[in-house]
Structure formats: structure tokens, C-alpha cells
Amino acid sequence: MNLFSNTITSLERSLDYAAKKNQVISNNIANIDTPNYKAKDVLFKDMLHAAMDDKMQAKKTSEKHLDFDNNGQAYEVVTNNHTMFNHNGNNVDVDKEMAELAKNQIYYQSLIERLNGNFKNIETVIRGGR
Template identity: 55%
Template sequence: MKLFSDTITNLEQGLNYSSIKNKTIAQNLSNADTPNYKAKDVQFKNHLNQAQHNIEAKRTHSKHIPFGSEGQNYQITARNDVTYNHNGNSVDLDKEMTELAENQIYYQALVERINGKFNSLKEVLRGGN
């Protein structure tokens, strides 16, 4: 028996992604003046699209359509195709600050949602009082 639903697991994975994204943005910002530093991005959508092609699950009949799931990971890639500064650096401060603000909103929404889930569980454990 599972103690928590898949929703909490998915929210946890979202928080992990947001944390990695925040660290990557902070690293980019701290290296904004480093010559030849290539800004990093956290790739999730590309990885998700690739994983959807490798889905496999238990089939109870040979005519059932095959599908399944794989673990989801995040990939950190460097932005090698752009240069914003004369020293070969690819950090765009405006872009990084925009992504940081977006990520903070995303993280806060996940935290509020997971708090709601835990509050619901507390209500159930208290007997609905």
C-alpha cells in the first residue's frame, strides 16, 4: 500500500526540477563576467519527449497497445550557440533574471499545492474535525 499518492511524488519531482533550475540560474549569474563561460540550461521537456517514445507497461493481452514509463531526469546543457559579450560569455542577465522570476513562481505554486495535500492528509488523520 502506498502512503502517498502519485500527486505528491509528482510534486516532489517538480520541486527537485525547480531546485536544480534555480542552482543553474545562480551559477549562470555568478559567472556573468567569466570569459568564455557558456550559460547552462536545465532541459526537461526534451527529455520528457524522448522518454515518451520508450514507454513500456504490462500488457494482459497481445492485442493491447504497448506503453510504459521510465524515470524522468533533467539534463543540464550549455548554450554554445550564442555569445552575448565580447569575451565569449553567453550569459544574458535579463534572460536569467526572467527565468529566475518564473522559476520562483513555479516553485511557490508547487509548495502551496503540496501544502494543500498535506493539510488534506492531516484532516483525514484527525477524523475530519
């Protein structure tokens, strides 16, 4: 029996992503003066997989086919090597990073509020609707 719905699992993965994104942004800001440092970003690829799972099911017809499971990591950290903002080879844009940090903090807070709402609903059920 699954006590928690898929919503809570999705929220957990989203929180993992938001925490990792916060860590990467903080690292970018900390290295703003480091020569030849390249800014990193976090891509959340699991959203696409979740949308695809709802609409289509893949069938493995041969042993040589790759598996279709998404049990791996929900996000990927990538490095931006295509730009350079400073004379020392560094490409961290502090304004962009601070905006991303603020946006990520709002996203994280909304996930926490949604998760708290789900736990409140479970608590209400346990207490018999009181």
C-alpha cells in the first residue's frame, strides 16, 4: 500500500532540485572573481519524463533496447562554456545569478507550502476530520 501519493514524491524530487540549484548558484556567486571559472546551471529533466509517462508507455521489444526507467537523478548540472563576461575568462553574471537565486527561493518556499498542505490533509484524516 502506498501511504503517500505521487504528489509527495514529485514534491520531494522538486525540493531536491531546488536545493541543488541553490547550491550551484551560491557556488557561482562565490567564484565570481575566480579566473577562468565557468558558471554552472541545473537542468530539471525529470519534468519531461513525468509528462511523457502520463501520456505514453514505452514497450521494450528486444533485449538490446535500452531501459525506459527514470530511477536516476532528476536533475543535471551543466557548465556554460560559451560566454565570457570578464577579462579573466570568468563568465559569472552576478545580476543573473542573484535573480535566479531569488526565483529559486520563491520556488522552494512554494514547494514547502504545498508539502505542508499535503501533510495537513493526512493529519486531518488521521484525526477523523477534526
